[in-house]
Amino acid sequence: MTVRSQIGAFAAPDKIHWAPGLPKTRSGKIMRRILRKIASKQLDELGDTSTLADPGVVDQLIAFSDS
Numbered sequence: 001m002t003v004r005s006q007i008g009a010f011a012a013p014d015k016i017h018w019a020p021g022l023p024k025t026r027s028g029k030i031m032r033r034i035l036r037k038i039a040s041k042q043l044d045e046l047g048d049t050s051t052l053a054d055p056g057v058v059d060q061l062i063a064f065s066d067s
Contacts, residue, residue: 020064021057023049034058038065 004012017039023031037046038061049055 017065020060021054023057023061024053025051026053028053035061038062041065 002012023034025031031052034046034049037043038058043062046058049058052058
């Protein structure tokens with residue numbers, strides 16, 4: 001069953017990107033704001049990344065998105 005048939009067209013992703021990791025806070029929450037900024041190429045506006053459990057994952061995602 002597909003997402004489109006079960007939930008609706010609004011929930012179906014346009015693209016799927018595999019990533020080496022996700023930017024998570026120390027408590028385990030995914031920082032979707034950072035993912036949106038990387039996806040929209042707004043790399044100079046990432047904001048505060050000091051609360052990330054592994055700040056290196058942001059650099060990996062940026063490098064991964066360029067390839």
